[in-house]
Amino acid sequence: MGHEEGISLNKYISATGFCSRREADKLIEQARVTINDELVLPGARVHAGDRVAIDGEPLKGAAKKRPIYIALNKPVGVTSTTDLKDKTNIIGFLNYPKRIFPIGRLDKDSDGLIFLTNDGDIVNKILRASNNHEKEYIVTVDKALSPEFVAQMGNGIPMLGTVTRKCFVRQEGGRRFRIVLTQGLNRQIRRMCEYLGYKVVTLTRVRIMNVQLGDLPVGKWRYLSPQEIDKMNALVATSAKTDEENRPAKKKAPGKPPHNIRKK
Structure with a gap:
């Protein structure tokens, strides 16, 4: 197996809530951690189905929390909602055995790539990381x-x-074009076309970010591959940083208190 696969042992242990990642490193160094009843070195990785134990006690909880990342080719007519009252909801359509939810939206009358996950953390990061979050569409x-x-x-x-x-736009046929967006305004492409009389x-x-x-x-x-998930996490991490860096510094007006000091 390639070294990118699986999850690092210290991260796996901390994900169960047993202890922090740093404390997990100490336990591994003290030869108190086994994978499938074998002592392991720091840097070991845990794969699906592995049994992790500390001092011979099996670690509970990690398997339940294992994050799920799914790429669905959503058909037209399915709604990106978790509202089960909506008969066209994406959760009922997928009928996945564990609780998952879509990341972002894709209009009911559009089809194509949408992610579903049980990892609330990555949802927040992706939705916050407005730059670097490229979405590519083919439109007729x-x-x-x-x-x-x-051009317009x-x-x-x-x-x-x-x-x-x-944004990037390229004609690909008489009535077909490709467009790459880094923002997701409501029904954006449809509204843009309507404005120009189409x-x-x-x-x-x-495509969403690095996933085709x-x-x-x-x-x-x-399921997304471990490589796709790693790359996506790297993209949202750098993107969140650049979001902060690119935010223009607010100029203080003379004689006024700084914007972040509230008047009592």
Whole structure:
């Protein structure tokens, strides 16, 4: 097995709530931790089905908490909601045996890639990491594209009281284009097309960040690979940092208190 697979032993132990990662390192160094009844060195990795024990006592809880990351090719007509009252909800469609929820949205009348997980932490990171969070779509419209349409879509369109961010747009056929967004305004692509006098006929999301839809058939799902999950975590980590760094410093007006001091 490649060394990228599995989860590091100290992280696995801390994920059960037994102790911190640093304390787990000490236990491993003191030769008190076994995997499948064998003593292990620091840097060992835990794989699905492994039995981890500390001082001979099996570690409980980690298996239950193992994060699930699913990539689904959502069909048209399925709604990205966990509301079970909505008969078209994505949870009922997937019918997965454990509790999971979608990350972000994909319109009911769009199809393509959407993630589902039980890891609330990554959901927050992905939704916060607005830059670096590329989503790529293939779109067909109701009439032939013009060079002006492609240029305007890429340069920004006024909608919902703002102007869409500049983005990558490339024509791929008479009525088909590819677009990469780093923001997710409500029904953004449809509204952008409508502004320019076009109507969306089909809209398929083919990539989220580093994960491609590939040849996953409509309505089918797969688990993300450990490599995909590692890369995604790295992207959202650097993205969250750059979000902070890129935030413009607020200039203080002369004679006024700084913006972060509240008046009593």
